Amino acid sequence: MRARSLRLRLFLLILPPLLVVSVLLGWWRFEVAQRTSEDLFDRSLLSAALAISRDVAISEGDALSPSTRRVISDAGGGEVFYHVTGPGGVYVTGYAYPPRPETPVVRELPFYYFATYRGEDMRVMRMIENRVIGNLTGDTVVTVWQRVSDRRAFARELALRAAALIAGLMATLALVVWFGVQIGLRPLNDLEAAIRRRSPDDLGPIRRAVPHEVSGIVSTLNRLLRQVQDSFEAHQAFISDAAHQLRNPAAAILTLAETLPQMQDTAERAKCEEQLIEAARKSARLAEQLLSLERLRYDESTAMAPFDLNTVVEDVCRAFAAKALSRDLGFALAPHPDPLVVLGNPVLIGEALINILENALKHGGAEMTAFNVRTYADGRDVLIEVADDGVGIPPDKVSTAFRRFSQLQYGEGTGLGLAIVEQVMVRHAGRVDIVPTERGTRFRLRFPRHAEG
Structure with a gap:
């Protein structure tokens, strides 16, 4: 399965949140546009009502001035209807039947409400003032109204303009992100080209400056x-x-x-x-x-399982005892009385123990008389100790003894026995030590105890 390019991943990571923000911003802008249009249209209705009320008072209800007619016809880009009654409810001017409010009108305050007029939704404003018309004095009621559809069309136009602006900004931002990411990733492309030009034998460190x-x-x-x-x-x-x-x-x-x-x-x-x-x-x-x-060193597929270390040590010592006794050497095994459970490979651990015993047999010298092997527990570790009374290994030669193909003195060995022992211990998360002793050599193999269950 081929993974997406880093450029595309960054693009998809940056752009969707911005798109969500733009949608939320557009919705908010539409709501603001609606509220703004409502406020503007309500103010235009109030202006029209005040102008009509003024002209009625001046002309005593005969006619509206040309400026007032322009206000009525052009207010907010939509037609404004009006109706005026004088003192005593006498019809003065305007359309015959205005939309009526469902609740009483508050005197001397512009009162806004929605109503239906000739099958269309209208926004209505009714205003009551005390006026003198001719020789009559009393309440003058001015009612002006306008189609709700005109208001919504105006709000929709504002929202569409804002949406077009946001869409343009998003398109521009998408281009900037797409090509900006490409420019930002140029150092990685240069690094890839530099690595590609390397020969298979060039394993030196990369020294190119990178972000x-x-x-x-x-x-x-x-x-x-x-x-x-x-x-x-x-x-x-x-x-x-x-x-x-x-x-x-x-x-x-x-x-x-x-x-x-x-x-x-x-x-x-x-x-x-x-x-x-x-x-x-x-x-x-x-x-x-x-x-x-x-x-x-390199095969990680070795099977590991919990087992009793005493069993492996006893099997190895039983097989090796005959060889030691044939050379008139003493051989003693002291296993721990309780099971010593470790997690590992019994074959590899047995091979490590055999290598130590054979190494001592080959290089212990003519003065060597006995082997001693024991197993015991030490806190969270379990140990195997192999001791002999041969010539021993000088402390300053310990590191040499574990080196491959190295021998402290000429013999018939291969120089690999102790190197194998060390690798076996590394594989089992343990270690091998040569413990100082007065005579001979004492090897100590330390394993972590396996926590059963």
Whole structure:
């Protein structure tokens, strides 16, 4: 599924809220236009009524002045109807039958109301004043009215003008946002082009200046490039070391294989065959350990499950005890009386323990006499301790002992055993330590206890 472009996402994020605001603003403007038109038309009705009342008083009801007629005909762009009665309710001028109010009219105050006149909705204003017309003195009632449709048309025109203005502003804003986002994203496009121009071997950090908002992405990418470069260099070093370490066993096997057909003596031939088998066994063991080491470093699919650590340690020690006893070495196991449950892979932990035992067997020296293995709990951790009374590892050589293909002294090992142990402990969120002791070597493997349930 292809994600939307960042430009489109920003456009869709910015524009809809503005559209909602514009709709609300248009609705508000329409309401304001209606109220404004009502107020303007009511004032025009009042002006017309005052002008009619003045002319009636001046002309004694005979005629309206031309200026008043213009006010009546042009007020608010719509026709104004009027009706005037003099003292005693005598008809004076205007249309014959004005719209009547449903409630009494307040004297000396303009009174506005809605009514129906000839089938049309009207806005009516009625005003009562005390006037002298001829020789009569009394209340003069001036009624003026106007079509509601004219008012609504005027309000609609105001609202449409405001809507057109808002629509124009929104269209302009949409163009500004669309092209403005494109201009704002130009540094990202430049960064993409710079990365695209890089060669596959160029894993150096990106040093191009970028906006503050994307500096975190560039920093993360630089960190990833450093990790990739470190991983690449580690692979290169591993391949180089593996090629160097495999060269000697391969050469020995080839030499023995070429020599074997030329041997006529049965005893010498048997001895050569044994050497060939031993060289092949060492080469296979080296290849197996190399693959195990790389699998531990980069294969994250190792199955993990809770199990009792005592069971794995007992199985490994039972298999190794025969080898130790065959060399006249003492071997003791002291398991913890209670289950020590850890979350991990029993095969990998067993391989780590075997590597420690075989490492001690190969490099412990002629003075070594015994092995001691025990398991115990320490707070939230469970531990395995493997101790021997051999030559030991000097404190200043501990880091060298865990380095790949490194040996403190020449021996028949591959130099990978303790490196595998360290990787197994890293995979299980634990650690391996070499504890100082008066004689020999003491390894301590520490695992986090698994919280059951």
